[in-house]
Amino acid sequence: MESASFHTEPTVVFDGDNSYPDCERCGRCCRINVLAVLPEEVARMRAYIEEHDIAPRDRGKEVCCFQGDDGRCLVWEARPQICRLHHCRVPRHRVVQLNPQLCIPADPPLIDLHECFLNGDERDPRSGAFA
Numbered sequence: 001m002e003s004a005s006f007h008t009e010p011t012v013v014f015d016g017d018n019s020y021p022d023c024e025r026c027g028r029c030c031r032i033n034v035l036a037v038l039p040e041e042v043a044r045m046r047a048y049i050e051e052h053d054i055a056p057r058d059r060g061k062e063v064c065c066f067q068g069d070d071g072r073c074l075v076w077e078a079r080p081q082i083c084r085l086h087h088c089r090v091p092r093h094r095v096v097q098l099n100p101q102l103c104i105p106a107d108p109p110l111i112d113l114h115e116c117f118l119n120g121d122e123r124d125p126r127s128g129a130f131a
Helices: 039-051 093-100 113-119
Strands: 034-036 110-112
Touching: 039 113, 110 113
Parallel strands: none
Antiparallel strands: 034 110
16 A cells, blocks of 8 residues: 655744744845835835834845844834745745735835835836836
8 A cells, every 4th residue: 555645834823913933033035135015014114224223234135135144134023024924934825825814915016125225216126127
């Protein structure tokens, strides 16, 4: 008799803030710089960095400008939903499938965090502004 092989996937559990209690804050999710971020999320991040005197870091667009030297997020409490939905062991499409209560905008603007927070330009890169 053949033995059955089962694919097990981690349990995806959100806390009240749309993030994972088991997140290790390792910084693996910070390896991209252009993200789908809503204008109100940009405003929340701006307010947070001003309130906490955080300076975005020029990393030459290699990683997020809010990744600290230790790999952790400098704006953890104010990070956008796209970051909150990242799970290192579960693909984002599966996270959304498992959590139908999530409200995902159909076509959110893409924001180049480097350009937005270091150079003050919030244009959507789909317009060719950052080509």
